[in-house]
Amino acid sequence: MSSNSQQDQVSALSSSTAANVQTLPEHIFEIVSDSGEGAQKCGQSFGAVSAKMGNGAWTVEIIPAEIQPPPRSPGGASGVRIRIGTEKITNWGNKTKLVIAFNEQVLLARHRQDAIADDATILLENMWEEHDDPTIRQQWADAMEELSSKNYNIMKVPMEVECLKIVDNPRRGKNMYALGLMSWIYTRDVEKVKAQIAMQFRHKSQDVYERNVRLLEAGMKWAEENMSFQIDVPCKEVTEELVVMNGNTAIGMGAVVAGLEMCSMYPITPATSVSHYLSEIYDDLGGIVHQAEDEIAAIGVAIGASFAGKVAFTVTSGPGMALKTEFIGLAVMTETPLVIVDVQRGGPSTGLPTKVEQSDLLSTLYGMPGDAPKVVLAPSTLEECFHCMVTARRIAEAFRMVVVVLTDANLATGVQPFVRPELDAGWHAPELDLSPVAEGAKPMDWDPETGLSPRIVPGQKGGEFTATGLAHSQSSCVTYDPALNQHSSEMRSRKLAVLQSTLSPPEVCGPDSNDLLLVGWGSTRGAIEEAAEKARAKGLGVSSLNLTFLSPLEPGITEILKRFKKVMAIEINYSDDPDAPYITEENRRRGQLTTLLRATTLVDIDCWTRVLGQPLSPGDIIDVIEKKLSEETKA
């Protein structure tokens, strides 16, 4: 299933320094616990420390959908995967090589999801093995039996016992002990770890800080006395200034520097944390996070604010997008600038609320009554999450359009260091211009060539008009005139073509023409590019293409696709397996970008998509590449 190249590299480089320190180009590990035991916090701290030391890092949260699922249940597994490397890391990789688990049930969850490498080392809390409760003892024994199908190296760690020496309630502390284990195993700079703890508990007392440091040191001590190996993933000197945060925080910061002054939202996973971050800082910055009474009101308030002159934005996820549909149409029809961030999750319906999917593309483009052209952007990295907010605000305002930013749960909660943005006051929205409008100026004064028209806002003398969702004239007066309806539809649509004319063709990653082109969008970029690169290293003719603009598509795509013998889109959404019963070339339902590109370019694009509720792994994509290329030789 996974590529062997990584393991080859590992063996070539291992045991190069001290006897018990393995030097590796990268490593993947996970920490899993019951919900509420702080595994995610611990993992994020570790990721930040690693980035600060000069490692590439990527962290992905493992999130249960419930706040307090029953303890010791596989369904309640909560935690984080961390992949660190000497080079930049862009995705969560393949299987984990080390796991710290707070009980055997959450470990089982990861085992059953085939997330753990066969030879992985597992540090498992040992308190359950001889627990007073016979049911728990039996569960432990059953779990050991099940886990024995793999060659895991399971080490039992007395986490509870050790933590009890320092704190009364190890549920609040075990994560720091685990951080200590990891810090020793991965030869982290202890001072940097302590500094991270200090920052994490900066609002708490010195006492709390010191207690957590004692837990950290206890973890390190146990590891030192009991572990037979350490792992050194060499760090590179940090030459550029880097910052580390998750995608939702990046979106919040990007919104501020873009000059967006209102985030009108309704709570929905996994989008809400954008508003959590903004709520901490926005008031002081002249911004408002308005938590509306429902998803519909959230966008309505944003549209009202934008109509009144300030571009506002709303953040939501799939079910919220569905509810906002009618209002999106109104914004399109009234040419009210608006930015919508859709942090995609698994669907349809409530689906997989905390898990990644890329299934909102077609509904965003076409999922509403009437023709409602809008701009759709998909950031593919955390850095792009930051910058896309500036781009989105500018386009929304200049083109008087709805701009939808499609991110996903992977970007939302993933943490990765990226180059610190050099902020520019020019990114900010212009001051509200309330000067009187010129005599005869019209609110929908479409340039017949481009469809563009200057925006008039309340406060401007002589510009009074009524925006309306009904068909309307250049003066925004209701009209049922057939020719005018044709014309206004044309004008709203033309703006997309005009925007496209300002874009550059997308850049192919790898050779410009080749046997196979992988096409993707959004958060899968890192995994796709890594897979293509590794495949090229094996001598396979694979390139990849990431699309940032989904509407309008970047220009020149057809020409690019035609330079490749085969084209395959890789997406996290549903498509029929071509070999499944009843499925034919004609009735096969394909991935969403696949469908869009086939319709637009008339190129026969195949697809490989999955809806496993998790990011794609490079290893799986390499398998797809190999299969696709071998098909070609058969043909």
Add this chain to the structure above:
Amino acid sequence: MSSPCSILECGTTDDRHFEMDDYAGTVARWCPGCGDHAILTAVHRLLANGQMKPENTVFVSGIGCSSRFPHYVETYGFHGIHGRALPIATGVKLSRPELDVFVTMGDGDCCSIGAGHWIHAIRYNIDMTVLLLDNNIYGLTKKQTSPTTPQGLITNTQTKGSFLPPLDPLQTTLGVTNASFVAQTADWMPSHLAATLQAAKEHKGFSFVRILQRCPVFTPDVFTDAIKDPDVTDLLTHDDGIHDATAERIYKSHLFHDPSDITEARRLAEGDRTRVGLFFRDESFPRYEDLRAVPKRTPEEKIAFINAELDRHAV
């Protein structure tokens, strides 16, 4: 366009004078005899009386006969979607508190599809004047039962007569936390309508006025008794209430009601009698836009702040 002028400047150097006609938008296309015409005239008069600057006034509506209102007023306007006038108005006022915001809705718009927004807008208590033009029926879609349709009235969707007793918008509004201004008037009481609108506009907060409104086509008879016989209407009077000498002369049944008494207001809203006047007013209630007032920051200030945030997230 020339350099941006500040709101303050726009407000002061102004020697314009506005007549009622100056506020007339496109020609109203309601049916002859529709109560909306009288309400529109009253609103034009209200704007002229206040010499309200057209550029700083915004009328927001949803969908329905009454929601055509903004098109007929020469100010800024937003004719939105069904039931959603209040969120749009909330956005306008939150981002531009200096604008004067009016909302017109029908009974289907406000009390049915938009009922959720209605309840929450009352609670936000944002300073806006909200007119419920209540004709007890869906007019634009041709005679379907609305939440305020009298029980038993035959409509196109409830052909044996509307099943349920009607929802009372006054009782609902008065039941919501933070309701700060609740009044009722009628399109056939022009001077009382004008006085009520004036009081509503002057109120700092969410002023909710239910206007009983005739639909000559689909509900020609629902208000007949009230129109023909002044004695079936109770006029709420008080020093702090709505003052209209004409109505006080015509409508003999006066109920002395202190509009600061919410318990009595709720009691008066119940029952079969038509009661007009000011039910409740309290300007001390918190207004959401005041609670959410934020300082103005320059792009440079924001950049300095975000740079500090980036320091916090620095590697």
